[in-house]
Amino acid sequence: MVIMIKPGVQQDKIEHLRNWLEEKQLIVREYQGQEQCVLGLIGDTVSIDVDMLRSLDIVESVADMRDPFKASNRALHPDDTIIQTMGGKGPSIGGGNFGLIAGPCSVESREQVLFVAEEVKKAGANFFRGGAFKPRTSPYDFQGLGEEGLDLLMEVKRTTGLPIVTELMDIRNLEFFDEVDVIQVGARNTQNYDLLRELGKVKNTILLKRGLAGTIKELLMSAEYIMASGNENVILCERGIRTYESDYARNTLDLSAVPILKKLTHLPVIVDPSHATGRAELVPAMSAAVAAAGADGIMIEVHNDPAKALCDGPQSLTPEEFRETAAKIFKIREAIM
Ligand code: PEP
Numbered sequence: 535m536v537i538m539i540k541p542g543v544q545q546d547k548i549e550h551l552r553n554w555l556e557e558k559q560l561i562v563r564e565y566q567g568q569e570q571c572v573l574g575l576i577g578d579t580v581s582i583d584v585d586m587l588r589s590l591d592i593v594e595s596v597a598d599m600r601d602p603f604k605a606s607n608r609a610l611h612p613d614d615t616i617i618q619t620m621g622g623k624g625p626s627i628g629g630g631n632f633g634l635i636a637g638p639c640s641v642e643s644r645e646q647v648l649f650v651a652e653e654v655k656k657a658g659a660n661f662f663r664g665g666a667f668k669p670r671t672s673p674y675d676f677q678g679l680g681e682e683g684l685d686l687l688m689e690v691k692r693t694t695g696l697p698i699v700t701e702l703m704d705i706r707n708l709e710f711f712d713e714v715d716v717i718q719v720g721a722r723n724t725q726n727y728d729l730l731r732e733l734g735k736v737k738n739t740i741l742l743k744r745g746l747a748g749t750i751k752e753l754l755m756s757a758e759y760i761m762a763s764g765n766e767n768v769i770l771c772e773r774g775i776r777t778y779e780s781d782y783a784r785n786t787l788d789l790s791a792v793p794i795l796k797k798l799t800h801l802p803v804i805v806d807p808s809h810a811t812g813r814a815e816l817v818p819a820m821s822a823a824v825a826a827a828g829a830d831g832i833m834i835e836v837h838n839d840p841a842k843a844l845c846d847g848p849q850s851l852t853p854e855e856f857r858e859t860a861a862k863i864f865k866i867r868e869a870i871m
C-alpha cells in the first residue's frame with residue numbers, strides 16, 4: 535500500500551501516522567520527494583481501514599501496491615535513485631548520470647589491467663571492470679586470479695582513479711571486497727538468495743545481473759532480497775537471456791527490459807551488450823541501441839588482445855573499437871537528452 539501525504543504537511547504529523555502504522559506490525563518506508571512525502575507499507579495490510587486512512591486530513595491518496603517488489607518499486611520512490619561512488623567523490627549512476635563501465639572479462643596480469651584501464655579511461659569510461667573470481671562453465675577453464683586479481687584491481691583504482699566493478703561468487707570471500715566500489719552478482723548467482731541477503735548487509739554498491747533465464751520480475755525480486763536486508767544501492771543489469779537462438783548470438787539482448795524496468799523501479803538500469811551477444815562485431819550496434827533506449831549505463835568487455843584472452847575473447851572489443859563505440863554512445867546520449 536502507498537500513502538501519498540499532502541504537500542507541506544509537518545513532519546511530526548507524518549511521524550504520528552508512521553508510528554501508528556508501525557504498531558500494526560507493518561514496515562513503513564518513508565520517501566521524501568521534492569514536493570511531497572510518500573509512505574510505503576510493506577507487510578500484511580488487511581487490518582488497515584483504507585477509508586479511514588483516506589479521510590485523514592494529511593493524506594492525499596492511498597493506493598494498493600500489488601507488485602511483489604516493494605523497496606525497488608517506483609510507486610514508493612517516484613524519483614530515480616542516484617547511486618554515488620567513492621563517498622560522493624566518484625561518478626554517479628542514475629537520474630541522468632551515465633555509467634560507462636569497461637574492462638576485460640577477467641584480470642589476467644598487472645600489465646594487462648593497467649594498460650586496458652588507461653585506454654578505456656581515455657575513451658571516456660568512468661568505471662573499470664575485471665573479474666578476479668570467474669564463474670566458468672568448465673572447472674578446467676581459467677578461474678581467475680582470485681585475491682591477487684583484486685589487489686591488481688586496487689592498483690588500477692589508485693593509478694587511474696576509476697571505481698572498480700568486480701564479481702563476488704562466494705560469500706566467504708566477502709572480506710576481500712571491502713575496497714571494491716561495485717560488487718557484481720553474476721547471472722549464475724542472481725537467485726542465490728543467501729548471497730543476496732548477505733550483500734544486503736554491506737555498504738558496497740551491488741550490480742545485480744539478470745539471470746540466464748530470469749524474468750524481469752525475478753530480477754526485481756532478487757533486488758528486493760538485497761534491499762530488504764538493508765542495502766539500497768543496487769544497479770540492475772540486463773545481460774541477455776537464453777532463447778532458442780544460439781547459432782549467431784550467445785544470448786538474446788532483451789532491450790525492452792530497459793524501458794520496462796525504468797517504469798517499474800527507481801533503481802538504475804544498465805545493459806551488458808558483451809554477454810548479451812557474445813560477439814564483438816555485434817557489440818557496437820547494440821551499444822548504440824542501449825544508449826538510445828535510455829539506459830543509465832552500459833558495461834562493455836575490452837581486451838588488449840582479444841584473440842589471446844583467457845576468458846570471453848570473442849565478445850571483447852579492442853581498445854580502439856571501444857573508443858569508437860564510446861564516442862557513438864556519447865553522441866546518441868546527447869541527441870536524446
Ligand atoms: C561477466 O561479467 O564477466 C560475467 C561472467 O557475466 P554474466 O554473469 O552476465 O555471465
Ligand code: MN
Binds near residue numbers: 639640845
Ligand atoms: Mn565475461
